[in-house]
Amino acid sequence: MKIAVSGKGGVGKTLIAGGLAVFFMQKRFKTIAIDADPSPNLALTLGMSPDETRLIQPISENAKLIESKTKTGYSGVFRLSFTVDDIIRQYSVKTPLGPNLIVMGTVKSMGAGCTCPANAVVRALLRHFIDEQGFAVIVDMEAGVEHMGRGTAERVDKMLIVTDAGLKALETAKHIHHLALEAGMKQVFLVGNKIGNRAQREVMVHFAERNHLNILDFVPFDPKVAEAEIDGRSPLLDKNSEAVRVIESLGDKLTSNLT
Numbered sequence: 001m002k003i004a005v006s007g008k009g010g011v012g013k014t015l016i017a018g019g020l021a022v023f024f025m026q027k028r029f030k031t032i033a034i035d036a037d038p039s040p041n042l043a044l045t046l047g048m049s050p051d052e053t054r055l056i057q058p059i060s061e062n063a064k065l066i067e068s069k070t071k072t073g074y075s076g077v078f079r080l081s082f083t084v085d086d087i088i089r090q091y092s093v094k095t096p097l098g099p100n101l102i103v104m105g106t107v108k109s110m111g112a113g114c115t116c117p118a119n120a121v122v123r124a125l126l127r128h129f130i131d132e133q134g135f136a137v138i139v140d141m142e143a144g145v146e147h148m149g150r151g152t153a154e155r156v157d158k159m160l161i162v163t164d165a166g167l168k169a170l171e172t173a174k175h176i177h178h179l180a181l182e183a184g185m186k187q188v189f190l191v192g193n194k195i196g197n198r199a200q201r202e203v204m205v206h207f208a209e210r211n212h213l214n215i216l217d218f219v220p221f222d223p224k225v226a227e228a229e230i231d232g233r234s235p236l237l238d239k240n241s242e243a244v245r246v247i248e249s250l251g252d253k254l255t256s257n258l259t
């Protein structure tokens, strides 16, 4: 299963992507978290220290490896024959919370247009997972809508669009939803995050109804998440966090036939 997590800046994509990755890993999926944000920070959410994260080499900067994996001698044509286990071994780092993490770095676009080798590798990574059973790939996407091309949509099964109850985040969610459907995606869901009260929940429900959007769940605003962040801990380590508990139940919904 391949899940992309998108949404406006700061809505909670990384928290939710990280939480889902931990959920799938605990369910014994071979789990790969892909940080596709050009300002990556999923590593911190998966329990790495700032010093450790600085040592991760993003795929886009690993020119030698990319070349060895893709070069055919023809410009614009890339050889892409490597297995999922290869990918995990050579491209990912094991995080303290368990999931294997791949950091993409600055790859211009995940869409079809760009023929740079780094992009070819990323597209190949996603394509490879299509046929593999027992794998969960969670992509923490760049904020906003720019990255939403056909190339991404073709390669993930489910798109989660995270939003808070503010109009800007909701409008961005609507735009991403539109582009995702246009690109042929079938399973596109809104996830409400940082929901502080019933009124906020209702705002979101009404917005979703008016715009024919599906809401998968509501993650509450949780001060424990903010506290952990300030203390430099991963919020996902706090088993008493209500937000973390709901994110795990999102994983259950995604694996059940309900979605």
Ligand SMILES: Nc1ncnc2c1ncn2[C@@H]1O[C@H](COP(=O)(O)OP(=O)(O)OP(=O)(O)O)[C@@H](O)[C@H]1O
Binding pocket: 007, 008, 009, 010, 011, 012, 013, 014, 015, 016, 037, 143, 193, 194, 195, 219, 220, 221, 222, 223, 225, 226, 229, 235, 243
């Ligand atoms: N449910 C929640 N309750 C309280 N705080 C939250 C919640 N979800 C996220 N946050 C806080 O909101 C901030 C943004 O979260 P996060 O980094 O996951 O968002 P993002 O969408 O990935 O942001 P960016 O667009 O910058 O990548 C963080 O400080 C995080 O701790």
Ligand SMILES: [Mg+2]
Binding pocket: 013, 014, 015, 037, 041, 140
């Ligand atoms: Mg983020």
